[in-house]
Amino acid sequence: MMNKNVETALNKQVQKEEFSSRLYLAMAIWCEVNGYPGAAAFLYEHTNEERMHQMKMIHYTNERGGKAALFELEAPKADFDSLEDVFSQVLAHEEFITNSINTLYGLTVAEKDYTTGNFLQWYITEQVEEESTMRTILDKIKLVGKDKAGMFHIDKELEAMAQSSTAGTA
Ligand code: OFO
Numbered sequence: 001m002m003n004k005n006v007e008t009a010l011n012k013q014v015q016k017e018e019f020s021s022r023l024y025l026a027m028a029i030w031c032e033v034n035g036y037p038g039a040a041a042f043l044y045e046h047t048n049e050e051r052m053h054q055m056k057m058i059h060y061t062n063e064r065g066g067k068a069a070l071f072e073l074e075a076p077k078a079d080f081d082s083l084e085d086v087f088s089q090v091l092a093h094e095e096f097i098t099n100s101i102n103t104l105y106g107l108t109v110a111e112k113d114y115t116t117g118n119f120l121q122w123y124i125t126e127q128v129e130e131e132s133t134m135r136t137i138l139d140k141i142k143l144v145g146k147d148k149a150g151m152f153h154i155d156k157e158l159e160a161m162a163q164s165s166t167a168g169t170a
């Protein structure tokens with residue numbers, strides 16, 4: 001039987017992963033209607049990744065004798081000031097998720113649930129990658145500033161990243 005405190009905390013993390021998926025979906029929609037098709041493709045793809053993070057946790061909880069639970073989700077923000085604004089918020093959200101995963105890991109140590117701690121290692125590594133990817137994108141956006149040609153190239157680059165990740169190579 002799974003430790004109750006850990007089960008509750010995993011379910012709250014599932015809610016955050018589900019919210020991440022919706023948040024990136026809202027951002028993808030904004031990008032698509034504001035002339036950034038590449039950024040939209042990248043964020044649509046990232047929506048799927050967050051869904052995968054959620055599903056992985058749900059299956060783990062159920063397989064360990066717990067029961068995954070779903071909660072209500074708040075509506076994500078629908079409007080943004082610019083592409084820089086979008087990716088600043090993506091990075092801030094990923095930092096928030098990293099903290100949340102670290103707190104969850106701390107709980108598994110306190111509760112001596114080392115199996116779940118081991119399971120969470122995958123998420124800890126994933127967060128390092130996610131933060132680094134988003135920071136790199138944000139830095140590039142800041143670098144080009146208002147230069148239209150530069151922004152066009154970044155959007156193309158994001159499109160290529162979305163395609164390679166759909167192909168399972170990223
Ligand atoms: Fe699930 O890693 Fe992003 O949020």
